[in-house]
Amino acid sequence: MKEKIFNPEFQVEKARKIGPETLARILKKRKSKSVLITGGKLLEDEILADLIAELVKKSGIKVIATGGSSKPLIERGINVNTCLLSHITEKLTDVNILIFVGFEPYLLSRLLSNIKHFLNVLTVSIDFYYQPNAKLSFPNCDNYGLIETLVSCLSDC
Amino acid sequence: MKEKIFNPEFQVEKARKIGPETLARILKKRKSKSVLITGGKLLEDEILADLIAELVKKSGIKVIATGGSSKPLIERGINVNTCLLSHITEKLTDVNILIFVGFEPYLLSRLLSNIKHFLNVLTVSIDFYYQPNAKLSFPNCDNYGLIETLVSCLSDC
Amino acid sequence: MDINIGNGIIIDELRNITIKIGDIVDEEALRDEEWEELGPTPKPHILDLRYWDRKLLSRYEPIYMPVQDFCNLCTMGPCELTGNKEGACGIDLRTQKARMVTIACLIGASAHATHARHLVHYLIEKFGRDKPIDLGPDIDIEAPNIRLVLGIKPKTIGDLEKVLNYVEQELVRVLHTIHTGQEEDYIDFESKALHVGMLDHVGMEVADIAQIVAFNYPKGDPDAPLIDVGFGVLESEKPIILVIGHNILPARNIDDYLREHGLENKVEIAGLCCTAIDTSRYDPRAKVVGTLSYELRAIRSGIPDVVVTDEQCIRADTLRECAKMGIPLIATSEAAARGLIDRTEDDPDEIVRDLVSGNVKGVLIRDPDKVGEVAVKVAMNVYKNRKSPIYMSDEELEDLVDRCTMCMNCVFACPHNLRIDRAMELAKSGDYSYFEIIEDTCLACGRCEQACPRNIRIVDVIMKAAYKHIREKTGKMRAGRGPIKDTEIRKVGQPIVMGTIPGVIAPIGCPNYPKSRKEVSEIIEEFLKRKYIVVTTGCHAMDLGMYRDEEGKSLYEKYPGVFDAGGLVNCGSCVSNSHITGAAIKIAAIFAQRKLRGNYAEIADYILHRIGAVGLAWGPYSQKAASIATGFNRLGIPAVVGPHGSKYRRGYVGKLWKKDKWWVYDIKTKKKMEIEPCPDCLLVVAETKEEAIVQLARLCLRPGDTYMGRQIKLTHYIELSEKYLGCLPDDWHLYVRTEMDLPTKMKDRLLKILEDEHGWKIDWSKKKILEGPIRKYDAGFNPTIVEHVYDKYVR
């Protein structure tokens, strides 16, 4: 896919682009300090919900589910921390790697912007579109390929 | 020098970075359609004025001198088209490659922005700092090296 | 005294001194007319309510989500501010963002204030300054916002001018503070934004009161007529005048002209945005096409015979787009003169000739009266020549689809990243269904077309492909009824404050929804079924009427128009939002007998702690939405915005864990005490309708709830959470003060959880909570966070 950003937003410090393998390595080392934050896309995208459920099962990572994404995950047997977006910072004690998936890109960009400017944690986006406001982001990709690879890399977690 | 832009300005379409050799090739082919536009830095920077005078002599390129840069060039025996910044578009008939040198970077950025959005000509910056609003720009460089190379590449014009 | 001095007969002699009289007396009058005890802050300036704002914002912390990392407001910049760095003027990123929010609010509030100014100016010319403000026998508190903020009771339209003078002065004062340098505290900037939000509700109130009394709109009538609404209304066998914007004046004069000439059944007025709403308040025959998202669609259809624009929510390419379709345009406002020649002084028939012949693509006519005649004549003449298929022929559709290279440029330009490329790919093989899905979310903003290297008219492709689907979208909207009646307030005041009516949900604002337009109806019906009061305005009010159930009924047909449990109240256009804050204020005045006059903080404090009202701006595109919501917030009413709302860059969010923030003075026990954190946000983004629903239910909780009320509210909150989030909410226990607060049906289960998971002590024999809650329930609990209110009532 072309080198585009989903919307013309402009950042001086932009996310480093990483592949699933790198993220898998990070997770293996620092799982206990990491959390996966899921967004509302999981409600409308069954494939994504399945993939994320698998990812969580394989990695054992903590999940904070916003935007109603708790429901599909709970239905898939995942133990989630249900959370309204407005409560998200309440749940971030004891973690310093936040991995985001399943958000409207323009909203995720705002969330990441807040964190980038005012908090000191590592943010990672594994969503379809590159997120410049994250610290690390998957590049643009219009299919589930990267997340699938991530899941398979995590097999041996 | 680091990958920085002199000021945090944000462009969706950014200049392609080129080296002096590329520009020399372009000039050799399309000199008659090209013009060198000089700015006020030539008044305060003798070395630059010398270099530009040499560049003009070697290449035979037309010169439009703004910001008072006519004076040092005339003193160096260059035949220039003296021009106030406000008259610059008056002088651009018959050319479609504009090469800029010797400007306050923030001002050049504005001039290039105007051209980029509202005119259809090729702009090139050979100033010290990368100019994202040009179509082609030398990269950041805090010395005369790139311009010197350009001059030497033009020797056989 | 009631001496009525006529048109300057006596005055001529007083000429030179009267300016002075006017001014002196003006202030005297405000000071002296003691219709009610004067509160501490009549006509407040920026700093006068700062103490209240700082209380709010110490609980509800502003959080910022910058869209850009730099500032370029002045020529010392651009300044990069990543990581809260400071710019060349010393401002940091946080404060700069607070400044940007303030600008947005200023733009929004100015739009309403100017709208009000235009109306009042015109109405004074037509009806005179003395036209009384009379909203009927059931409305005594005619202008709750004006009473509260300015401390005056406006009696005539002329009085409204004074109100606007104040509003304009204050807006300019705040605009001044945007100047480079100056304010270094982001909370102080937010205080200015809140000030602007408050002023906005005053400006809106002026505008709506003026047009209601002058044009005899429904005056709080719960049975206001049902209006045809939906894109389908465009298809008609008559000439169609499309009116777009927010200012009723040109449209009203078109309507008058039609009636005066017996043409009311021969020519159709169809409207977009608030002009549509207000035209239908004036004449129920008028039709409502829809929101801003329908503008490009309506023009590109080629159906309208003439387009009349006034101000605010009108596309900035209207002339270009109309010209492409050969539709003559009449611009009527200084806000959008569109480069057109000013023909105000010309002979109407000459203008008509020029427009009909296509000699000119459009004209500017500044006199609303003249617009009536010209628009009607043009429409009737142009109608005769209507031709060509709507949007395009089937062949052209195929052609355009074939041209697509699936390059995704459109997808990246689209605010919703809609997968045009996929729809095109499917369409190439004959399956156009994906365009129907896209149509439902598409804003018809046209950015995809700007980005498309193949110059495909993507909006037209979508419309052509989904046309059958969309022309069926028609429904009914109850005409905007204006204010809530005092009599209604009298009835519901107590149940709302007690909490037995679980809440007031106010869907307001613009149509850039995150997904299907239908979601607004889905969210709202959930609350109507549960007997919340729903009160709506503007584009949400329109979209709520667009969708019909299996039986063909829209929400307005299924739910009554009363301000009571399970009622769906359409107040009207954007400026009618003032009636929503007005209703909250009236509850404090009528039910709680609080004095309004210049008494802002006390009333806001009352509302914050007792009135379970929440705004919902599911598609807040406009700066007016920013300012309206901010006005809600200063008055203690939380608002939930859709995900695009995050682009206004800030929320007001309380932190549950900061225990020291959740306190009140209790007037009854004379103690400062800890309370449960409710409401815990003032401005918050929700990503999905599921989250929005749960958030709305939650934000209806108030410290002042009786146990009955709390029980009802918690029941809905928990049920909705289980339904939409799949589990109990994570914070429900915080709101339990006594076992009586617990939903009866779930009582045992919840007590168990309180014991097991939260370590509360339960007396299982009596099913009583012994230990655990943040505070004890006390029926006489009388909370405030304002010292002077505490001092006033404590004995």
Add this chain to the structure above:
Amino acid sequence: MDINIGNGIIIDELRNITIKIGDIVDEEALRDEEWEELGPTPKPHILDLRYWDRKLLSRYEPIYMPVQDFCNLCTMGPCELTGNKEGACGIDLRTQKARMVTIACLIGASAHATHARHLVHYLIEKFGRDKPIDLGPDIDIEAPNIRLVLGIKPKTIGDLEKVLNYVEQELVRVLHTIHTGQEEDYIDFESKALHVGMLDHVGMEVADIAQIVAFNYPKGDPDAPLIDVGFGVLESEKPIILVIGHNILPARNIDDYLREHGLENKVEIAGLCCTAIDTSRYDPRAKVVGTLSYELRAIRSGIPDVVVTDEQCIRADTLRECAKMGIPLIATSEAAARGLIDRTEDDPDEIVRDLVSGNVKGVLIRDPDKVGEVAVKVAMNVYKNRKSPIYMSDEELEDLVDRCTMCMNCVFACPHNLRIDRAMELAKSGDYSYFEIIEDTCLACGRCEQACPRNIRIVDVIMKAAYKHIREKTGKMRAGRGPIKDTEIRKVGQPIVMGTIPGVIAPIGCPNYPKSRKEVSEIIEEFLKRKYIVVTTGCHAMDLGMYRDEEGKSLYEKYPGVFDAGGLVNCGSCVSNSHITGAAIKIAAIFAQRKLRGNYAEIADYILHRIGAVGLAWGPYSQKAASIATGFNRLGIPAVVGPHGSKYRRGYVGKLWKKDKWWVYDIKTKKKMEIEPCPDCLLVVAETKEEAIVQLARLCLRPGDTYMGRQIKLTHYIELSEKYLGCLPDDWHLYVRTEMDLPTKMKDRLLKILEDEHGWKIDWSKKKILEGPIRKYDAGFNPTIVEHVYDKYVR
């Protein structure tokens, strides 16, 4: 009539009706008081002068230089607009940029209007509404801008309120048009910006008139006293109160307090920005430290014993910076409350105690009267404890320099890309001289420090290294004298219009100059020597006083303060810019006997074609600079801005080659005729002082010049071009109408060039031009581009 109705004695009885009286009569009064024939546009709204704007902008085309390629003003965006694409609301890049310019102007004009409102409000409280506007025997036209725009003659301070009501209403109306959507024509947006610029001069006029009459400032006195100015004034053996901002009120009360308590020789008031200027108009003992660029320097020096801020040009980190230095801060304005606790109602001594002890870092005191006492007491107490070296010790300097890694982060963050890294490198080897060069251009904005990964206090390093150099910078500034006298106008009106005084150069505005601060003096002295009139305000006025020649004299000491050839007139602070437009208006009124009342277009047209005045804003950082310049432009006065001015994103530039744009109606010959393109720009950027000088000389040319005037103007233009550009200008021949226009000394040479290079026919025997010029010279030439002006005067 002169009945003076006192404080409501009679009025009490009229209470209920008087609001109506006031309003009716207000308008009547404006309409009826026929002090002069009423022109076509009294109290114009946005569209009323659009016809004039469109004439201007058809000649002087707006050109845009976007800083950002996208818009994010609403939540439908951000929208990428590269290549003039349209956003989601349909606006294109050009129109969006026109909108941004309009916002900048709105901010600027609001700042002045609010400043005026604060002053008028306070002065009415102190002196009453009836305080007459009396500017002395030599000034009859007391308020040329107000007369011209509103069509009224203000007689008392109370009348000024009415003026502000109008200004505020219009500003809000324009702010409304910023709302998403609406205007699609960039020329129409520019027309709104021009409207705001015009309003700004009205607002400024109100502010300055109010303070002049109330505080007895110099009233047009050419011999106003000389004031000490420069960073060096800070070094004093007395306690120092540093006042910063634009609003005289707190500073004035400090001054009063000192006098009342016999402390005027014991405590020093030193000021920054316009507060400094206005304080010295009130009391010539006050000292002027300098412009905004000195704020950080002054605070970081640790010298001030207390800092008092009011509004506008004050850094947004003032509290943070003062706190670091342990300097107590008193904030006094709603525009910059700085998060401080409002102590307005507290006992002054208690506040003093808290500030002196360091218990609090600063306080907010809203009552200017109370500020006087607190500031003086704090200063006297704090002074006792002054210690520690200025900026830092020599050791610390070496330490900091050593810490530098030459990473260049600071260079890229610096608005001027100053080579701190190089200065540091040299300093490491003991050579600190490069810092002196840097100091001269440095804005002391602090962005370098924000970027430095080594946390070097770069500003302090520069100051410490260059301290000897800078403390010697002291000079003299003539105190702001306010308006130009009618008597002066009477004297110079004719020579200016004839062109024999070659021009009026108006250096105004802020200090973000492209290079050395000294350049302003260099530019201006060139014109003073050549007997132009120079009239200045604000930061330029201060900087003109800072530099002394070899004999130790600053420009104010070398050139007289009269408004006459070779005079250097300091009108005063930013709001005194209204006297510059005022002077131009008065020339039309007094010399040409044109009626002002509500007659804007005629007067602007007159000025554009005959009065060779040009503004110079060499460092236009503030939004006020944008709006002031735009106000100049609407009135037909061109302005040259420094290179940073390009960041306000647009110029107004005529195209010489578009021959059809350069025409006028000649009232004498009753013909529409081609003219030479002068002035050919209204707003233009110059990169260097060399270019600025040539541009200024050039832009003084006017079609109305007599041949004598043209000869003089061309002489200067050509000489300056040869001096600074090294050759003849490229367009001088366009301005030659007859051989009499040619500079005598160069006549032969120029005639030769005309023949050889431009193909003109010359009769060499008589040295006459036979063929060539654009038009013939005609002594009775009477140009206008406004139809109604032509109709009015043609016989």
